[in-house]
Amino acid sequence: GAVVSQHPSWVICKSGTSVKIECRSLDFQATTMFWYRQFPKQSLMLMATSNEGSKATYEQGVEKDKFLINHASLTLSTLTVTSAHPEDSSFYICSARVTHRGQETQYFGPGTRLLVL
């Protein structure tokens, strides 16, 4: 089946640094990818929709200048957490949407665990 990868799988960084997380669709092209955030023992919350070749659409309450999203190609979207702080520590999950024979399906990546010290 379709596979979505994320890199890195986990990262520890110092407060104030920026961290880039990559999301790749490995065997299909995805014009639309999504970024979610999951706090410990909580559900996934949609942060933004990433559209190839255009600006991302952010959900209410998500700072677009803090969470920079770039969808430069049909197989890659990146999320950059700028000037990270401890409260940004979380599990970040991406998904990629594909339409096949008129049916939409989303495939989720394995997630990236971010710890900001």
Add this chain to the structure above:
Amino acid sequence: GNSVTQMEGPVTLSEEAFLTINCTYTATGYPSLFWYVQYPGEGLQLLLKATKADDKGSNKGFEATYRKETTSFHLEKGSVQVSDSAVYFCALYGQNFVFGPGTRLSVLP
């Protein structure tokens, strides 16, 4: 807007016990319904789905039926195993995914 409610647990069962995790939803239109499973330290894996009323999704012994009249999509398994211990998320997909809060299941040997 759309929303998903599910029993939050945690649910603790003995091996071979019967499992039910309730899920109800509120949505405009006719969304697709999903159950995802998340094992410790991992991302989401699709467990099963149903795209229209009365559809039954099934996988690995798990089943759920799309009930439009009760707006429900309860997850069931007749005999759970220790390896089923995970967090289970009910979700609907209209224009975007909306996830329930997740139910943590622990199966004891």
